Amino acid sequence: MDECKTYLKKAYRFLTFDGLFKTIETKSFRLTRVDKFNDPLDNSPLITPSDWIEYSREENKGFFSIAKEHIFKNVFKSNYICCFSKHYCENDSYLMWSHYADSHSQVCFEIDFSIHKYLGGPSEVSYPDCLVTERENFKTNKDINDSKLGLFLVTNKLNNWSYESEVRLIVDILHPNFDYQRFKISDNADYIFADFDLKLISKVIFGVESKLFNELKTRCLFEGNNLYPKYEKMYIDPIDLKLKSKTYKFK
Numbered sequence: 001m002d003e004c005k006t007y008l009k010k011a012y013r014f015l016t017f018d019g020l021f022k023t024i025e026t027k028s029f030r031l032t033r034v035d036k037f038n039d040p041l042d043n044s045p046l047i048t049p050s051d052w053i054e055y056s057r058e059e060n061k062g063f064f065s066i067a068k069e070h071i072f073k074n075v076f077k078s079n080y081i082c083c084f085s086k087h088y089c090e091n092d093s094y095l096m097w098s099h100y101a102d103s104h105s106q107v108c109f110e111i112d113f114s115i116h117k118y119l120g121g122p123s124e125v126s127y128p129d130c131l132v133t134e135r136e137n138f139k140t141n142k143d144i145n146d147s148k149l150g151l152f153l154v155t156n157k158l159n160n161w162s163y164e165s166e167v168r169l170i171v172d173i174l175h176p177n178f179d180y181q182r183f184k185i186s187d188n189a190d191y192i193f194a195d196f197d198l199k200l201i202s203k204v205i206f207g208v209e210s211k212l213f214n215e216l217k218t219r220c221l222f223e224g225n226n227l228y229p230k231y232e233k234m235y236i237d238p239i240d241l242k243l244k245s246k247t248y249k250f251k
Helices: 017-026 058-076 093-100 131-138 146-154 159-164 212-224
Strands: 010-015 028-033 079-085 107-112 166-172 183-185 191-195 201-206 230-236 243-247
Touching: 010 017, 010 093, 017 028, 017 107, 017 212, 058 146, 079 146, 093 159, 093 243, 146 166, 201 212, 212 230
Parallel strands: 201 230
Antiparallel strands: 010 079, 010 107, 028 079, 028 191, 079 166, 107 201, 183 191, 230 243
């Protein structure tokens, strides 16, 4: 991991209640293989600084596909990611709650990576004004290796996604220091599950439209593990129509 991109502050994981319940019950953390994301340019071999003009010529179309597959297999197929946001209560957070918490009906939780450097801590995602320019600039890096190239590919996204303010936990299962005893790989290899200490969750934030039975089950599951994180609930301020949060006492 590139230390200059490591983000050691509080970060927020948006997910469904079912995802949170499974995390608590299994005490494990799910990371997704890089080719399973919803943007075809997210973690894409096309971001690799190669001669794409030449590869794209009609007579080279077959080689174009081979080049993409080669880059994927050799540079970052072994990488798995879990996505966090730097924020949960900023202006752009409204979109995060809409897109990643099922129309504000789900949940997010906080991990303070300045205290708990879980899995080495997440890496910041960059949103360059022009991804093509960023790709070409990377060619000037004199110390390019597969590790640095892989990190570049998984931490640069289209500027359209900048509202996410994303940081990513990244695990390479082929890294020499990868500890197989801490992880389980799904049968189809789409996911890996890392051992997870639930004490790392310092705060749980419920969406505006979250249901009481899910909120109560969340508290029950944590208390069943003798854990008492802080709880907040999102709401829309009727005065300024801003999305805000407040301490949640349960009903």
